[in-house]
Amino acid sequence: MPIRWPMVALALTLVCAAMGWWSVRDTRIWHAYCGGMAAAAATAAGTLPLFFSRRFSARMADCCTGFGAGVMLAASVFSLILPALQSVRTAGMGQGQASLVIGASVVVGALLVLLLQRAGQGHDDAARQAALRRVWLFVLTVGLHNLPEGLAVGVAYGGVPAEQASVLTFGIALQDIPEGMIVATALRGIGYSRADAIGCGILSGLVEPLAAVAGAAVVALSSALLPWALGGAAGAMLFVLAHEVIPDPHRRHDALAATCCLIAGFVLMMVLDTALS
Numbered sequence: 001m002p003i004r005w006p007m008v009a010l011a012l013t014l015v016c017a018a019m020g021w022w023s024v025r026d027t028r029i030w031h032a033y034c035g036g037m038a039a040a041a042a043t044a045a046g047t048l049p050l051f052f053s054r055r056f057s058a059r060m061a062d063c064c065t066g067f068g069a070g071v072m073l074a075a076s077v078f079s080l081i082l083p084a085l086q087s088v089r090t091a092g093m094g095q096g097q098a099s100l101v102i103g104a105s106v107v108v109g110a111l112l113v114l115l116l117q118r119a120g121q122g123h124d125d126a127a128r129q130a131a132l133r134r135v136w137l138f139v140l141t142v143g144l145h146n147l148p149e150g151l152a153v154g155v156a157y158g159g160v161p162a163e164q165a166s167v168l169t170f171g172i173a174l175q176d177i178p179e180g181m182i183v184a185t186a187l188r189g190i191g192y193s194r195a196d197a198i199g200c201g202i203l204s205g206l207v208e209p210l211a212a213v214a215g216a217a218v219v220a221l222s223s224a225l226l227p228w229a230l231g232g233a234a235g236a237m238l239f240v241l242a243h244e245v246i247p248d249p250h251r252r253h254d255a256l257a258a259t260c261c262l263i264a265g266f267v268l269m270m271v272l273d274t275a276l277s
Contacts, residue, residue: 012206019213029216032157035169036150036212042173043146043205046180047198050188059257066258068182069241070265075175076234076241078273081106083152084230105231110239112232146176147233150208151226154215174272176205178265 016037023029081102088098149172156165184201188194215226246262 012203016206016209019210023213023216026216028158029154029213031162031165032154032212032216033209035153035157035165036209038169039146039149039153039173039176039208039212040202040205042176043180043208044202046177046182047184047201049181050184050194050198050201062258063261064182064185066246066261067265068178068185069246070262070267071175071178071269072182072237073241073262074266074269074273076237078270079149079172079175080230080234080237084227084234087227087230102227102231105228106235106238109232109235109237111235113236113239146179146205146207147211147229149176150211151215151229153208154212154217155226157212158216171272172208175269176208180205 020033020037023033084102084105085098088101089095093101153165153169153172156168180201183204184197187197187200192200
């Protein structure tokens with residue numbers, strides 16, 4: 001199944017360059033653009049291990065999948081759900097109502113991914129299609145996760161001191177490194193070429209500078225929508241992790257190693273998120 005990622009890469013590069021040229025007119029938007037590009041660069045850095053890996057074993061793929069799943073599981077809680085709850089409470093909503101609103105957004109995000117999964121089901125070569133669907137849903141979820149991250153960077157640079165926004169950007173960039181790694185290794189694990197896997201891993205992060213510029217440019221609107229975006233991304237991530245990614249190593253023989261790596265990834269992301277918040 002060929003991937004036309006070079007054409008997509010060219011288009012996104014041109015769009016990012018145009019957004020960068022436009023953003024220099026406003027210092028806050030320019031800083032948001034730079035923060036988004038830093039996060040995208042961290043995602044690209046996560047694909048670097050594939051340059052040096054001649055043989056990628058199934059055990060290593062399961063360990064990387066487990067570690068990435070742990071990072072994303074912690075990020076869904078500490079980087080998405082908890083900030084979304086804090087945001088709506090800050091806006092004046094009561095604790096019970098805030099929990100219901102964010103809970104609803106999590107369910108909506110999960111339902112959207114379920115609908116995408118159902119729409120992508122086919123009847124030819126069921127096993128192969130299931131593997132492709134599982135990986136591409138994961139890639140899609142990473143992209144969906146990067147959208148509110150980019151918005152968060154943009155809103156931060158548009159509405160809070162630059163030093164505080166830089167801390168947030170640093171935390172997001174740290175978690176983007178394993179995200180780039182897991183996207184690339186997941187594609188490599190189902191037979192895509194090294195160039196295709198690395199290219200798609202890099203592309204998955206380019207949504208962040210675009211979203212960051214948009215968030216800084218319309219900070220008031222983004223502030224209102226951000227809790228829903230954060231909750232929806234968390235729901236989408238939790239659905240894919242629970243339904244597709246975490247059970248995958250258990251279908252083979254490396255469940256224990258993958259589980260240990262998942263816990264390690266979760267603890268690492270939890271420490272980073274709570275220490276930098």
